[in-house]
Amino acid sequence: MSHQGTQVEIPDEAPPRTPSGRRTGVGDTSHARSWSRGFFVKLAVVAIADAVSVYGILTAVAVQSWGVAAFLLAALVAITWVYFSRRGLPAKYLLPGLLFLLVYQLFVMGYTAYVAFTNYGDGHNSTKSDAVAQILVQNEKRVEGSATYPLTVVDKAGTVGFAVVVDGKAEVGSASQPLTAVDGATVDGGKVTAVPGWQVLDFASIAGRQDEIVNLRVPFSSNPDDGSLRTQDAQNGYLYRSALTYDAAADSMTDTSTGTVYRPDSRGSFVSPDGTALTPGWRVAVGFSNFTQMFTDSRLSGPFTQILVWTFVFAGLSVLTTFALGLFLAITFNDPRVRGRRVYRSLLILPYAFPAFLSALVWRGMLNQRFGYVNEVLLGGANVPWLTDGTLAKVSVLMVNLWLGFPYMFLVCTGALQSIPTDIIESARMDGASPFRIFRSMTLPLLMISVAPLLISSFAFNFNNFSLIYMLTGGGPSFTGTPVLIGHTDILISMVYAVAFGSGLKQYGLASAVSILIFIVVGLISWWGFRRTRTLEEL
Amino acid sequence: MRRSIPLAAIAGVTLALAACSGSGSGSGSTASATASAKPTLSGTLTMWVDETRIDSMKPIVDEFQQQTGVKVDLVQKVSGDIRTDFVSQVPTGQGPDVIIGAHDWTGEFVNNGVVATVQLGDKAKDFSKSAVSAFAYNGQQYGVPYAIENIALVRNNKLLQDTTAKTFDDLVTQAKTANTPFSVLIQQGDKGDAYHLYPLQTSFGAPVFKQKDDGSYTNEIGMSGDAGAKFAAYLQKLGKEKVLDASIDGDKAKQAFLDGKAPYIITGPWNTTAFTKAGMDISVLPIPSAGGQEAKPFVGVQGAFISAKSKNPLLAQEFVVNFLTTEKVQTELYKSGGRLPALTAAASKVDDKVLAGFNAAGSTGAPMPSIPEMGSVWSFWGTTEVQLINGQAADPAGAWTTMITNIQNAIATKK
Numbered sequence A: 001m002s003h004q005g006t007q008v009e010i011p012d013e014a015p016p017r018t019p020s021g022r023r024t025g026v027g028d029t030s031h032a033r034s035w036s037r038g039f040f041v042k043l044a045v046v047a048i049a050d051a052v053s054v055y056g057i058l059t060a061v062a063v064q065s066w067g068v069a070a071f072l073l074a075a076l077v078a079i080t081w082v083y084f085s086r087r088g089l090p091a092k093y094l095l096p097g098l099l100f101l102l103v104y105q106l107f108v109m110g111y112t113a114y115v116a117f118t119n120y121g122d123g124h125n126s127t128k129s130d131a132v133a134q135i136l137v138q139n140e141k142r143v144e145g146s147a148t149y150p151l152t153v154v155d156k157a158g159t160v161g162f163a164v165v166v167d168g169k170a171e172v173g174s175a176s177q178p179l180t181a182v183d184g185a186t187v188d189g190g191k192v193t194a195v196p197g198w199q200v201l202d203f204a205s206i207a208g209r210q211d212e213i214v215n216l217r218v219p220f221s222s223n224p225d226d227g228s229l230r231t232q233d234a235q236n237g238y239l240y241r242s243a244l245t246y247d248a249a250a251d252s253m254t255d256t257s258t259g260t261v262y263r264p265d266s267r268g269s270f271v272s273p274d275g276t277a278l279t280p281g282w283r284v285a286v287g288f289s290n291f292t293q294m295f296t297d298s299r300l301s302g303p304f305t306q307i308l309v310w311t312f313v314f315a316g317l318s319v320l321t322t323f324a325l326g327l328f329l330a331i332t333f334n335d336p337r338v339r340g341r342r343v344y345r346s347l348l349i350l351p352y353a354f355p356a357f358l359s360a361l362v363w364r365g366m367l368n369q370r371f372g373y374v375n376e377v378l379l380g381g382a383n384v385p386w387l388t389d390g391t392l393a394k395v396s397v398l399m400v401n402l403w404l405g406f407p408y409m410f411l412v413c414t415g416a417l418q419s420i421p422t423d424i425i426e427s428a429r430m431d432g433a434s435p436f437r438i439f440r441s442m443t444l445p446l447l448m449i450s451v452a453p454l455l456i457s458s459f460a461f462n463f464n465n466f467s468l469i470y471m472l473t474g475g476g477p478s479f480t481g482t483p484v485l486i487g488h489t490d491i492l493i494s495m496v497y498a499v500a501f502g503s504g505l506k507q508y509g510l511a512s513a514v515s516i517l518i519f520i521v522v523g524l525i526s527w528w529g530f531r532r533t534r535t536l537e538e539l
Numbered sequence B: 001m002r003r004s005i006p007l008a009a010i011a012g013v014t015l016a017l018a019a020c021s022g023s024g025s026g027s028g029s030t031a032s033a034t035a036s037a038k039p040t041l042s043g044t045l046t047m048w049v050d051e052t053r054i055d056s057m058k059p060i061v062d063e064f065q066q067q068t069g070v071k072v073d074l075v076q077k078v079s080g081d082i083r084t085d086f087v088s089q090v091p092t093g094q095g096p097d098v099i100i101g102a103h104d105w106t107g108e109f110v111n112n113g114v115v116a117t118v119q120l121g122d123k124a125k126d127f128s129k130s131a132v133s134a135f136a137y138n139g140q141q142y143g144v145p146y147a148i149e150n151i152a153l154v155r156n157n158k159l160l161q162d163t164t165a166k167t168f169d170d171l172v173t174q175a176k177t178a179n180t181p182f183s184v185l186i187q188q189g190d191k192g193d194a195y196h197l198y199p200l201q202t203s204f205g206a207p208v209f210k211q212k213d214d215g216s217y218t219n220e221i222g223m224s225g226d227a228g229a230k231f232a233a234y235l236q237k238l239g240k241e242k243v244l245d246a247s248i249d250g251d252k253a254k255q256a257f258l259d260g261k262a263p264y265i266i267t268g269p270w271n272t273t274a275f276t277k278a279g280m281d282i283s284v285l286p287i288p289s290a291g292g293q294e295a296k297p298f299v300g301v302q303g304a305f306i307s308a309k310s311k312n313p314l315l316a317q318e319f320v321v322n323f324l325t326t327e328k329v330q331t332e333l334y335k336s337g338g339r340l341p342a343l344t345a346a347a348s349k350v351d352d353k354v355l356a357g358f359n360a361a362g363s364t365g366a367p368m369p370s371i372p373e374m375g376s377v378w379s380f381w382g383t384t385e386v387q388l389i390n391g392q393a394a395d396p397a398g399a400w401t402t403m404i405t406n407i408q409n410a411i412a413t414k415k
Helices: A037-062 A066-084 A095-116 A128-138 A203-207 A210-215 A289-296 A298-334 A341-353 A356-366 A373-378 A390-418 A422-430 A435-463 A466-472 A492-502 A508-537 B004-028 B054-068 B082-092 B103-111 B121-126 B129-134 B168-176 B194-202 B225-240 B250-258 B269-277 B313-323 B327-337 B353-362 B372-376 B378-390 B396-414
Strands: A140-142 A149-156 A159-166 A169-174 A186-188 A191-194 A228-231 A236-242 A244-247 A252-255 A261-264 B044-050 B071-077 B098-102 B143-150 B152-156 B184-186 B209-211 B217-221 B264-267 B282-285 B298-306
Touching (some): A037 A066, A128 A140, A128 A244, A149 A191, A298 A390, A341 A390, A390 A435, A390 A466, A422 A435, A435 A508, B044 B054, B044 B082, B054 B313, B082 B098, B098 B103, B103 B129, B103 B143, B103 B298, B103 B372, B143 B353, B152 B269, B152 B353, B168 B184, B184 B250, B194 B264, B194 B378, B217 B396, B225 B378, B250 B269, B269 B282, B282 B353, B372 B378
Parallel strands (some): B044 B098, B184 B264
Antiparallel strands (some): A228 A236, A252 A261, B098 B298, B152 B264, B209 B217
């Protein structure tokens, strides 16, 4: 869009425009409402945005996602109104960002918070009605020893029925009418081809009524114990009998053969009095139990504490070591006596230019106990278990992170050093201060003013440095005796991943709860850190 | 008059939308129920396939489309995600109609209620029995098999011509006569690989879960007790002797064998094509016993599942139950995939020395358990085995018992 016009609002009683619709005056109009080139560009862009929203709305309505549809509708109205109304125009810079914020940040946060209070995970995957339907289907079994019936799908005034040959006779039935023999039906090769009073459906028409046909159960006789005929492919019918019945009024499942009654429990499963649960269950709200599980489950609380401590140690030491090395190198290469500083500086940036997760992967290969470059070449065939020993793995993680992180600190410190006025340092030197004294009392405090906020954000970043841990050690070596697979180098965020996916047992609820705990921790640290920084600036 | 600008804008937008929605709803409506001379179907099936199986599936779905007029949307998913995505997306209604996968996914799918039952009816007897029962759970059939695979001992005939070893220890001793850097390659990696160690484990009489007489698995762990402890000690021994090494993952093992750095490798048919393509002369043999009993590898079965919430249940059944089970399709899948067909008629026509070797090695094998409890086993199992091989777990029996406790806890948590 071109923005050559000014933002002056025009009064409502502006003079009538020229027949072409183009304004000739400059300065008395908003380009948002004039027939300028920019207007047409905007028209096209907004049209595309609106078209996409409407397409989204139609799709959302088709799959009955009312929430998404409502949001898109609101977005559509907002977009159209903001860009074409005079009063909404100031919001034009805000709106796209706001929409993306809603979708990618607030929605995700809200959804995580919601999941944290449910038992969403393996075995509790969907709604209760899905679970009921699926339990019934899974327990509806083919009557043992019953025959395969070549089956014909027929229709009478919109009612679907099945026609089969039983004991040499053609029989027809529908949902309400058990199979009964009909006269005058044509049978070809064991399959009914025509029934008087019913229309035989061809496959194309069957394809249009799939749900109806698949869900149809035609009672085999008036005795319900004989089972009912159903089909899954509209060509072969089988006799089925359900082992369970669902009583919607009492909200219970009953086993028809044993009479056992299964009732829903608070964890979202149908459970019998002796504690046997039917699968699948469904999602239910479980309150704060996901939040407390980490502390109350004795098998988890120990490793959790260890991981919590290690997370702080890892993040703290990462910042400290990278900052120390970065600062040291920055001071060294800031000294005019060093020759070829530019070359060295660019060389030092290299680890930073390489994608971090790839570096971690390369390091993983280099630290391999038997084939790794470090053991094989640098240590002359030593057998150091860099990544498989608990303590050494922690050291390796810190070393690799030092390699990855010091160039950033080097850059930051170089910049900050160069902004410190030389005359202050000069005057300190004149007063006879030693170089160390200058560094401790002058350079470092001045440096910290600009660098401290970056150290805090670096801490927060390393606190959640998932890709490094995942790519380098995968959290291993594992603890023994924990119910989820977590290990010595796991930090909180990689532990969340292990809880949610790692142990073959998915627990999204628990994982969400832990990630919320992490969010709170990181938030508190940053808040505390920035408060401290402010006092630093007041020095 | 100025009001006309927003109006014009809205009108323009509406026009654009009308064009969009017009084309959108056209594809959504299904063919009306008018009887035509030739039964041509219209409809779309969505099918998820991972990168290892997609190439062999492509011609099959094209053929299905030509035969029935049903368009099949083949979506390639990453093999690491496909199973998780299926479980999480089916309940939302966004999942596919059909998913191609391994039989051991059955339990997890059933446990989450995302897979539909299928009825093979009389066709069941045309398949290898273990292939059909692999997809059965709790007396119900949930998938249709098309290929069988298992691991076996592969020999590089250039390095050793004859295998006389009766036990695994003998095999290692014999392999060392070839004077190569490695003796018998069994891939591990730092997370372990219980699958490739399973034949050794079963030879100690320690199956992962106890089996009923009909071959179906109970949820009672079978690898605890004395047999398990002996196997654990044996793993530690192999680790000390450097036969097993956690540093050798799948790629490294494959490459080492290709480079002629070992006379033997324990692997599956997915790697032998690379060996024969490289011009190697290989033989496929059964794995010798390490603990005195028969070494039984896991038999894996590939097949198709139907989503419990498929919007095209009939078309999906037509594809999976009636089309995928034909001899022609099973033979085509064998030719492109290189695995033994699950359909006996198609399998009997396979004339391939390598595949026959795998078939012989797998004839004693048991299908990999598909019960949902299996999901809680893999990671603990592999990790413990790696700790034994590395020598991190000083007391093998103790480490093995801890692993069993962990698995039992994980299974109990899931309930």
